[in-house]
Amino acid sequence: MKQDKPVILLIYTGGTIGMVRDLKTNALRAFNFENLLDKIPELQQLNCNIDTVSFEKPIDSSNMNPGYWVQLAEIIETNYKAYEGFVVLHGSDTMSYTASAMSFMLENLTKPIIFTGSQLPVGDLRTDAKENLITAIQLASLQENNTPIITEVCLYFEYKLYRANRTTKINAENFEAFASPNYPELAESGVHLKVNNTYLLKPKPNKPLKVHKVMDTNIALVKLFPGISKAVMESVLNTIGLKAVVMETFGAGNCTTEAWFIELLKNAISKGIHIINITQCISGTINMGHYETSSQLKEIGVISGKDMTTESAICKLMLILGQQVTIKQFKAHYEKALCGELS
Template sequence: MKQTKPNILLIYTGGTIGMVKDFKTGALKAFDFKTLLEKIPELQLLDCNIETVSNKPIDSSNMNPAYWVQIAELIESNYNSFDGFVILHGSDTMSYTASALSFMLENLAKPVIFTGSQLPIGHLRTDAKENLITSIQVASLQKNGMPIIQEVCLYFEYKLYRGNRTTKINAEHFQAFASPNYTELAESGVHLKINDEYLFRPQKNETFKVHKNLNNNIGLIKMFPGITKQIVESVFNAPNLKGVILETYGAGNCTTQTWFINLLEENIKKGIHVINITQCTGGSVIMGHYETSNMLKKIGVISGKDLTTEAAISKLMYLVGQNISKEMFKSTYEMALRGEMT
């Protein structure tokens, strides 16, 4: 019996990839994704069926948790009708959205691939076509009738990454993203090479579930020499604050001045979650490794290990939204839920 072609849903949320140049005026205008196969005939060579939907496109600089919920709901409502999803997104906040969706989509057993471009799809030297074509190809990969990729990923410039491991590193180069603490899942060259041993696998026979309750009453403090008490207090004094991400030095170190440690301890006792991640591009927080981070460990600061800032923020929003008890929160946050930490 001939196997049917995989059905792929292409979701356009906005971004440079959705723009084409009007050659008469020179102005950029929105690309009509309903005519996708006409404009990019190479897509007809792919062994899959492609449908498109536009989700009220916005500039990715305006991305927010409410819009993440809209994307998640589109996947939820179409989950049983499609074998894979490709989400076209502006590159500036793509790692944030990919990280958030990884937590929101529990027991995901199908590919959700984020991609975009540095240049518009109609530009002479665009990277959009390759990113789009290969993302759809990756989303349609199957073995024994099952999707090979079963997680939220990000594809850009010949590499497929786990979405919640990525960060944008360059505003000008085509190689705009990196996954500093985790190997790429696939690499596109003459052949498409999948690194099977690094793929995330959901729990078997568990029901797909979409979490829509995100709490964005959180703060981010990047440590720097000379940071003042007033600045740190201004973050902790924010109304309805639930948690704070601390971007510390190296392996999780920061100032040990009494005012700083006391301020953290007071707020932790109030029930505000404080997460320690490194501001280094790569590497991990190892609390207690140096004396300067040992005090943080003693007062109950949570280790973010090797989380990216994007994953740390979206994971905090997700877990605060789950109303987990204070006693369970620390152990849950320090646990890898979707392959986001080592």
């Protein structure tokens, strides 16, 4: 029998938002989320019921890795039918990576998974934790005709809800820590909670949740800079077991036209190593062939990452490599939008 109120599962993985400050020692420690209502009594005003679960040992987000991503995906998979939505509390430093990974790992979502965190601990006087947490839960519980309004992986921070795989962390000190440079916000919290329905990802009805748990980390990230040496590129491309490289290029996908550079990439591609081209600009897209300095990349088979963030490009790469797609299929699979990560 369906409850009158939606039930939301709050998952604490670690991070500042779950910390309280010891007033005697000034040290931070994780608090017991079963006592959440004592810390944030305002949650009782929300039109939903809240259950909580925590990682056995809270993870500093700098230590986050694909093993923990699988652990998080399995928590959601196990509880998927019992809850109408999920809110994941996570450290902000790698939140965009984990949230992007979840968007790829959890296929055929029909419920919201909203990541949030904070820059200050929940007990601090000027904390941003309360607003982020309260609104994230409220967004996760939004329904129309007993059906969730949001059906994708999102990230909520400082009054804005973003598509998770479009986000990047832009500030280590301000409360407005995240941005979505190439896609509009999905919702905005002001006097009213405004949801931009036009931009929401539409669910695939009648398809069961499919959880991908194999993420291949045999990849590298290279950010080009003027004067990058042949020795550096060779050392990366000759890494034992390397399967793919995300290459951050200039502007709309441009790079040096030095013969040695193009030859190194060409040789790597001939060995089956995938080279993904994304821009190191904060916003914009790859347009290989628009300038002479990117024409050769297109000719030798470099793959376009289009307007994906670095975080999304990396997580998508791990996922597709984990699915063991053939070399011939890989380019078409990677350049196709799987869950709204590219335009």
